[in-house]
Amino acid sequence: xxxxxxxxxxxxxxxxxxxxxxxxxxxxxxxxxxxxxxxxxxxxxxxxxxxxxxxxxxxx
Amino acid sequence: xxxxxxxxxxxxxxxxxxxxxxxxxxxxxxxxxxxxxxxxxxxxxxxxxxxxxxxxxxxxxxxxxxxxxxxxxxxxxxxxxxxxxxxxxxxxxxxxxxxxxxxxxxxxxxxxxxxxxxxxxxxxxxxxxxxxxxxxxxxxxxxxxxxxxxxxxxxxxxxxxxxxxxxxxxxxxxxxxxxxxxxxxxxxxxxxxxxxxxxxxxxxxxxxx
Ligand SMILES: [Fe+2]
Numbered sequence: 001x002x003x004x005x006x007x008x009x010x011x012x013x014x015x016x017x018x019x020x021x022x023x024x025x026x027x028x029x030x031x032x033x034x035x036x037x038x039x040x041x042x043x044x045x046x047x048x049x050x051x052x053x054x055x056x057x058x059x060x
Numbered sequence: 061x062x063x064x065x066x067x068x069x070x071x072x073x074x075x076x077x078x079x080x081x082x083x084x085x086x087x088x089x090x091x092x093x094x095x096x097x098x099x100x101x102x103x104x105x106x107x108x109x110x111x112x113x114x115x116x117x118x119x120x121x122x123x124x125x126x127x128x129x130x131x132x133x134x135x136x137x138x139x140x141x142x143x144x145x146x147x148x149x150x151x152x153x154x155x156x157x158x159x160x161x162x163x164x165x166x167x168x169x170x171x172x173x174x175x176x177x178x179x180x181x182x183x184x185x186x187x188x189x190x191x192x193x194x195x196x197x198x199x200x201x202x203x204x205x206x207x208x209x210x211x212x213x214x215x216x217x218x219x220x221x222x223x224x225x226x227x228x229x230x231x232x233x234x235x236x237x238x239x240x241x242x243x244x245x246x247x248x249x250x251x252x253x254x255x256x257x258x259x260x261x262x263x264x265x266x267x268x269x
Pocket of ligand 1: 098125196199225226229
């Protein structure tokens with residue numbers, strides 16, 4: 001299966017996560033909320049395992 | 061309620077018989093960080109979830125893990141279906157063969173049968189989500205170890221897909237954690253009574269469902 005790369009990224013300045021995180025306390029974990037900037041094509045998403053380029057983190 | 065779709069989440073067409081590989085991949089079926097444990101964990105924890113968002117996250121991911129279980133079972137079956145006795149012996153698959161033949165049995169790579177002791181359902185929505193995030197990381201590590209053990213592209217492709225799903229799940233549980241935290245911290249809780257099941261008051265637990 002060939003892995004394509006058809007990311008539709010129109011805006012390079014778009015950060016795929018919330019940029020300002022208000023830390024309110026110790027001893028609590030925080031994963032930034034995702035913001036949607038761009039998508040992979042539907043068929044490509046089904047191959048890669050995600051529709052979001054920002055969450056695509058291949059092993060090798 | 062569930063709807064079953066008669067197809068795999070990701071196509072699996074393994075051409076090369078490899079019982080030795082099936083012996084380790086089975087760990088993602090019934091092993092400590094496998095898909096069955098993941099599914100059962102989320103589908104159990106969902107009953108103690110406190111926000112509709114976190115409940116949906118647990119239900120959806122718990123359901124998807126069942127689809128992953130189906131993928132792993134398919135892989136194990138395809139890796140062994142055509143194996144002859146010589147191949148079974150040479151691959152060290154004979155111990156498994158004696159107990160389960162070429163059937164797919166939920167056990168770890170080292171042969172330990174599946175146990176619910178692999179998972180928790182703590183009744184504390186924050187604690188549960190921390191466990192879920194850790195579980196996704198452990199599954200991701202397992203998929204990387206499995207990928208290190210093969211160079212068959214027919215096996216690597218579905219493993220790569222499943223590993224990527226663990227990363228997405230981690231993000232979703234992380235978001236659910238913020239959602240639950242916000243609910244727990246919200247002013248509303250000082251205005252209206254917390255439900256009994258959030259106070260650890262099991263005897264009056266009328267809303268536990
Ligand atoms: Fe997962």
